[in-house]
Amino acid sequence: MFIEKMVLHSFRNIEQQEIDFTKKINVFYGKNGQGKTNLLEAIFLLSAQKSFRSDTPYEMVQFQKVTSKVGAKVFNQGVTRKIEIEIDKDLHQKKCFIDGKPVRATESLTNLRSLLVSQEEFMTLYGKKNDRRRFLDKAVWNFSPTYLSDYRNYERVLKQRNSALRENTFGGQVLLVFDEAFVTYGAKVIFERLRFIKEISALFWFCFMRVYGEEQKVELCYRINKEVDKGDKEVLQQESLADLEQLLKEGLRRSYKEDCLRGYTTMGPHTDDFCIMLMQKEAQKYASQGQKKALLLAEKLAEVELLKTQNIEPVLLLDEVKSDLDDQKIEHLFYQLLMSGCQSFVTTTTPKDVDFIENKENFEIVSGSVVASKKM
Numbered sequence: 001m002f003i004e005k006m007v008l009h010s011f012r013n014i015e016q017q018e019i020d021f022t023k024k025i026n027v028f029y030g031k032n033g034q035g036k037t038n039l040l041e042a043i044f045l046l047s048a049q050k051s052f053r054s055d056t057p058y059e060m061v062q063f064q065k066v067t068s069k070v071g072a073k074v075f076n077q078g079v080t081r082k083i084e085i086e087i088d089k090d091l092h093q094k095k096c097f098i099d100g101k102p103v104r105a106t107e108s109l110t111n112l113r114s115l116l117v118s119q120e121e122f123m124t125l126y127g128k129k130n131d132r133r134r135f136l137d138k139a140v141w142n143f144s145p146t147y148l149s150d151y152r153n154y155e156r157v158l159k160q161r162n163s164a165l166r167e168n169t170f171g172g173q174v175l176l177v178f179d180e181a182f183v184t185y186g187a188k189v190i191f192e193r194l195r196f197i198k199e200i201s202a203l204f205w206f207c208f209m210r211v212y213g214e215e216q217k218v219e220l221c222y223r224i225n226k227e228v229d230k231g232d233k234e235v236l237q238q239e240s241l242a243d244l245e246q247l248l249k250e251g252l253r254r255s256y257k258e259d260c261l262r263g264y265t266t267m268g269p270h271t272d273d274f275c276i277m278l279m280q281k282e283a284q285k286y287a288s289q290g291q292k293k294a295l296l297l298a299e300k301l302a303e304v305e306l307l308k309t310q311n312i313e314p315v316l317l318l319d320e321v322k323s324d325l326d327d328q329k330i331e332h333l334f335y336q337l338l339m340s341g342c343q344s345f346v347t348t349t350t351p352k353d354v355d356f357i358e359n360k361e362n363f364e365i366v367s368g369s370v371v372a373s374k375k376m
């Protein structure tokens with residue numbers, strides 16, 4: 001898939017802009033604070049229905065304006081579709097349209113898929129447990145479109161169970177109603193997360209190994225909440241849905257007193273952990289900055305390869321990736337991402353850093369406008 005054209009109105013510091021992109025590599029260059037990352041954010045918004053910088057969509061509406069609109073023509077498997085998002089600050093509304101017809105946000109997710117590599121992604125992957133889970137969930141959404149509805153169902157039942165616990169209205173019976181759905185959706189969520197990890201593992205190892213050599217063993221690992229009795233297993237690998245349901249059922253039973261005491265659900269996929277292991281040690285605790293960057297790039301490269309096995313070519317959003325590449329090995333991973341054949345959007349303050357790239361178009365960004373563009 002690739003974006004043919006993008007149109008922006010009152011989006012952050014971009015007043016009004018229409019840009020035709022190349023199918024290959026698009027470089028946004030310019031001084032700090034000009035709007036390069038804002039352009040990536042707009043593309044990300046069209047693919048994920050949210051920002052990667054903030055949880056409140058209204059922040060993306062230009063200062064002094066009420067509404068913001070972003071649209072793109074996306075070519076995918078022989079068809080061009082128009083995807084649009086409108087954000088209204090006063091009404092607190094975000095609307096999505098495909099070919100002019102209003103659709104639910106979840107319906108538009110498969111029309112454009114993006115993979116982001118940025119400082120924000122780095123912080124998410126090596127941040128707190130919640131952040132790491134968010135990193136994993138984003139990857140699973142791209143990989144398995146049905147995951148989102150299971151995840152939303154799980155979130156809904158978790159909310160209901162928590163409010164029953166908080167209000168102390170359960171008396172055993174009410175809680176049981178939620179427990180059944182909690183176990184069903186919770187098991188599905190964990191099952192899809194594990195399926196993604198299993199599918200991507202070999203690719204991840206391969207991408208990292210090509211640059212770092214075979215002796216550097218890397219793994220993705222999923223740790224289910226410690227309250228769940230996993231027998232002698234340190235981490236969960238592949239389990240059947242029935243086994244996961246059993247684990248969660250047991251887990252709920254064991255944490256029942258604690259849940260009542262605290263007034264919320266203390267166990268389940270919303271409390272699990274995900275991390276990258278380098279030489280059997282958690283990367284976020286033990287890896288060097290350079291190794292951490294390389295692991296992030298290798299994971300993204302593996303995601304590209306995995307999506308390609310499903311005939312999906314995501315668009316790549318690479319925010320200032322080149323600028324702090326201190327190591328040739330990391331640089332090599334960056335080149336490989338660019339050479340993956342996917343349409344890419346690269347930001348940089350120093351365009352000569354990307355001189356080596358062929359088949360690209362350079363867009364100079366000044367104060368939220370494209371002031372020059374050149375095919376190279």
Ligand SMILES: Nc1ncnc2c1ncn2[C@@H]1O[C@H](COP(=O)(O)OP(=O)(O)OP(=O)(O)O)[C@@H](O)[C@H]1O
Pocket residue numbers: 011012013014030031032033034035036037038039059060061062063347349
């Ligand atoms: N809602 C908004 N309305 C208007 N301007 C905004 C809004 N949100 C952010 N900005 C402006 O957008 C600019 C930042 O844009 P952006 O992050 O895209 O810069 P950049 O070109 O990527 O810079 P850098 O090279 O430093 O990363 C800032 O000048 C900021 O004030």
Ligand SMILES: [Mg+2]
Pocket residue numbers: 036037038319320347
């Ligand atoms: Mg930026």
